[in-house]
Amino acid sequence: xxxxxxxxxxxxxxxxxxxxxxxxxxxxxxxxxxxxxxxxxxxxxxxxxxxxxxxxxxxxxxxxxxxxxxxxxxxxxxxxxxxxxxxxxxxxxxxxxxxxxxxxxxxxxxxxxxxxxxxxxxxxxxxxxxxxxxxxxxxxxxxxxxxxxxxxxxxxxxx
Numbered sequence: 001x002x003x004x005x006x007x008x009x010x011x012x013x014x015x016x017x018x019x020x021x022x023x024x025x026x027x028x029x030x031x032x033x034x035x036x037x038x039x040x041x042x043x044x045x046x047x048x049x050x051x052x053x054x055x056x057x058x059x060x061x062x063x064x065x066x067x068x069x070x071x072x073x074x075x076x077x078x079x080x081x082x083x084x085x086x087x088x089x090x091x092x093x094x095x096x097x098x099x100x101x102x103x104x105x106x107x108x109x110x111x112x113x114x115x116x117x118x119x120x121x122x123x124x125x126x127x128x129x130x131x132x133x134x135x136x137x138x139x140x141x142x143x144x145x146x147x148x149x150x151x152x153x154x155x156x157x158x159x
Contacts, residue, residue, distance in 0.1 A: 008036030021045070021073070022117070024038060025124055029053060033065065037154055045073040047085075049111075052153070068131075069111050081117040086110070093107020105137030117158065128153040 016142045021041055030036040033053025049069040056062050069089030070127045089109040095127045100127025130150040138145045 011115050022122070022124070022158035023157035025152055025158045029152040029154045031152035032150040033063070039156065040055040044054065047071045047073060060098035061095055063093055063095035063105070065091055065105070067091040069109065069110055071111060073115070081119055083115050084111045085115060085128070095137070103137045105134050107132055107136070122158045124154075124156045126152075126156070128152055
């Protein structure tokens with residue numbers, strides 16, 4: 001009986017450890033925009049995720065901005081190290097086009113994605129989709145850009 005209880009406790013400890021979250025992560029985000037990303041868990045499965053990024057508006061345009069997201073993570077049952085996340089956020093930045101003045105943009109975002117923590121290695125991989133709405137500064141390349149859809153692949157060092 002002692003062996004069975006010990007086996008169950010050790011197994012539970014190993015499984016819990018496999019799903020344990022990191023506290024902080026820093027890395028790169030590739031996509032729209034590409035840049036540096038930082039995530040910190042603030043309580044349980046709730047995290048703040050920031051990206052400082054650079055991207056293209058199409059044609060001769062480029063933008064630089066920062067986004068912040070409040071993410072809720074949920075481990076996927078029977079998928080060791082894999083979690084689903086979603087949450088709201090906001091962005092601010094500036095864009096520039098050839099032969100036009102710079103402009104500020106500001107808006108709200110959402111995120112939905114998957115994150116995989118590589119077992120026994122302090123690396124997390126993520127893929128997410130981020131719909132957004134520009135509330136201010138939504139006109140460039142002679143078109144209005146109220147709604148947009150971005151995606152990012154992230155590689156982060158966890159600690």
